[in-house]
Amino acid sequence: MSTGRKPSKNKVKCIKTRMKIKSIKANTELDSRGEWTISIRLKLQNGVEAITSVPQGKSTGSYEAAYVKPQIAIKNIAKIIDPALKGIHAGNQNLIDHAILKLDGTQNKSKLGANATLGVSVAAAKAAAISRDLPLWKHIAHLLGNKQKKTEFPKLFINVINGGLHTKNNLDFQEYLIIPKSKNIAESVKTGLALYKNLGEYLSKNFGKGATGLGDEGGFAPNLKDNLEPFRILSRVAKSSHLQNKIQFGLDAAASNIKKTPAQLTKLYDELKSKFKLHYLEDPFAENDFKNFTKLNKSIGQTTLICGDDLTTTNVKRMEKAHAAKSINCIIIKPNQIGTLTETLAAIEQARAWNWKVVVSHRSGETEDDFIADLAYGSSAYGLKLGAPARGERIAKYNRLLTISQEN
Ligand code: PGA
Numbered sequence: 001m002s003t004g005r006k007p008s009k010n011k012v013k014c015i016k017t018r019m020k021i022k023s024i025k026a027n028t029e030l031d032s033r034g035e036w037t038i039s040i041r042l043k044l045q046n047g048v049e050a051i052t053s054v055p056q057g058k059s060t061g062s063y064e065a066a067y068v069k070p071q072i073a074i075k076n077i078a079k080i081i082d083p084a085l086k087g088i089h090a091g092n093q094n095l096i097d098h099a100i101l102k103l104d105g106t107q108n109k110s111k112l113g114a115n116a117t118l119g120v121s122v123a124a125a126k127a128a129a130i131s132r133d134l135p136l137w138k139h140i141a142h143l144l145g146n147k148q149k150k151t152e153f154p155k156l157f158i159n160v161i162n163g164g165l166h167t168k169n170n171l172d173f174q175e176y177l178i179i180p181k182s183k184n185i186a187e188s189v190k191t192g193l194a195l196y197k198n199l200g201e202y203l204s205k206n207f208g209k210g211a212t213g214l215g216d217e218g219g220f221a222p223n224l225k226d227n228l229e230p231f232r233i234l235s236r237v238a239k240s241s242h243l244q245n246k247i248q249f250g251l252d253a254a255a256s257n258i259k260k261t262p263a264q265l266t267k268l269y270d271e272l273k274s275k276f277k278l279h280y281l282e283d284p285f286a287e288n289d290f291k292n293f294t295k296l297n298k299s300i301g302q303t304t305l306i307c308g309d310d311l312t313t314t315n316v317k318r319m320e321k322a323h324a325a326k327s328i329n330c331i332i333i334k335p336n337q338i339g340t341l342t343e344t345l346a347a348i349e350q351a352r353a354w355n356w357k358v359v360v361s362h363r364s365g366e367t368e369d370d371f372i373a374d375l376a377y378g379s380s381a382y383g384l385k386l387g388a389p390a391r392g393e394r395i396a397k398y399n400r401l402l403t404i405s406q407e408n
C-alpha cells in the first residue's frame with residue numbers, strides 16, 4: 001500500500017517547513033475478514049497526504065483499548081479530532097498523541113475509539129516522514145531517539161497452521177509458528193516460503209485437498225489428530241525440505257480462549273519443549289493468570305521466549321504487573337491494543353529497558369497497510385509476526401520488508 005503522495009525534490013524545503021495538519025478525514029473500508037474498518041486520510045498544509053487503515057483482532061484481550069463502530073469513529077474524527085488537531089505540526093508526534101489522549105479523556109479510549117485514535121496517530125507519522133523525505137522506519141527510529149543508519153531486520157514469525165478462533169477446525173491452539181533463523185530478510189522470506197509451500201503439498205497429499213484451506217492469518221487450517229500434531233508434521237516437512245537447521249518453532253496458544261486447566265496446558269508445553277525445542281510461546285495461560293506465566297517463565301524461560309499478548313496488551317500498566325511478577329521475557333506489540341504511536345513506542349522502550357524481546361504483530365483482521373513492517377524495523381524489534389506468505393494483507397508486510405532492505 002502506498003503511504004501517500006511523495007513531493008518532488010525541489011519542493012522538499014518548503015514542504016519541511018509547512019508540516020501543519022490541514023485536514024483529517026476518515027472513511028469505511030473492509031478488512032481481510034470482510035468486516036468494516038476505517039481508513040484515514042490526513043493532509044498537511046504543504047500538500048502532503050498520508051493514508052492509513054486500521055486492523056482488528058478477533059481473539060482480543062479484555063485489557064485492550066476499546067474500538068467504536070466504524071461510523072462512530074468516522075464521526076469522532078470529523079467532529080472532535082479534526083478540529084482540535086488542525087494546525088499542529090505533524091512532526092510533533094508527542095503533542096499530537098497527547099492532544100488525542102486529552103480529547104478522549106478515558107482510561108481505554110472508549111470515547112473516541114482506539115481505531116480512530118490509532119489511525120490518526122499513524123497517519124500523522126506517515127505524513128511527517130513523507131514531508132521529511134524519510135522512509136517511515138527511519139522517522140520511527142528518530143522518534144525513538146535512534147539515529148543509527150541501519151538496524152537489524154526482525155525475525156519473521158510465520159503462522160503456518162491456524163487454529164483457535166481464527167478458523168473452524170479442531171485445533172485449540174491459535175497459531176503454529178515457524179521462525180526462520182536468518183537475519184537476512186530475503187533469506188528468511190525464502191525459507192518461510194519454501195516450508196509453507198512444502199507443508200501445503202504434504203497436507204494435500206496426506207489429508208486430501210480440503211486440508212489446504214486457509215485460516216484468518218493465511219496458515220493452513222486442517223483438522224488434525226491432536227493439538228501437537230502440527231509440530232510433528234512441521235518437523236517432518238522441515239526435515240524433508242532440508243530446512244530443519246534453518247528454522248525454530250513457536251506457538252501462540254491464545255489460552256484465554258482454551259478450555260483446559262493450567263495443569264493440562266503445562267503438560268502439553270513440557271512435551272512441546274522436550275520434543276520440538278519450542279523457541280517461542282505466546283499467551284500460554286489466560287490473560288489474568290500472571291502466576292502460571294511466572295511459574296513457566298521460571299522453569300523454561302532460560303531457553304524459551306515466554307511472551308505476553310493478551311496478558312500485557314501493549315499497555316505499560318499491564319507490563320509493570322508482568323515485570324513485577326517476572327511473568328514474561330518477551331512481549332507482543334500491537335499498536336491498536338493501545339491506540340497511539342507514542343504509547344506504542346513507550347511500551348517498546350519499556351520492554352527494552354527490562355531486556356524483554358519485542359515482537360511487533362499484525363492482527364487477524366488486517367488491511368493492506370504495511371505500517372507494522374516499518375515499526376518493527378525502525379524499532380529494531382526482535383521479531384515481526386505477520387502471518388503466512390499468502391493473502392494480500394499479509395504479503396504487503398513481507399513486501400514492505402523486502403523494499404526496506406533496498407532503502408538502507
Ligand atoms: P488477534 O490474533 O488479532 O485475533 O487478536 C492475533 C494474536 O492473538 O496474536
Ligand code: ZN
Nearest residue numbers: 252282283309
Ligand atoms: Zn496472541
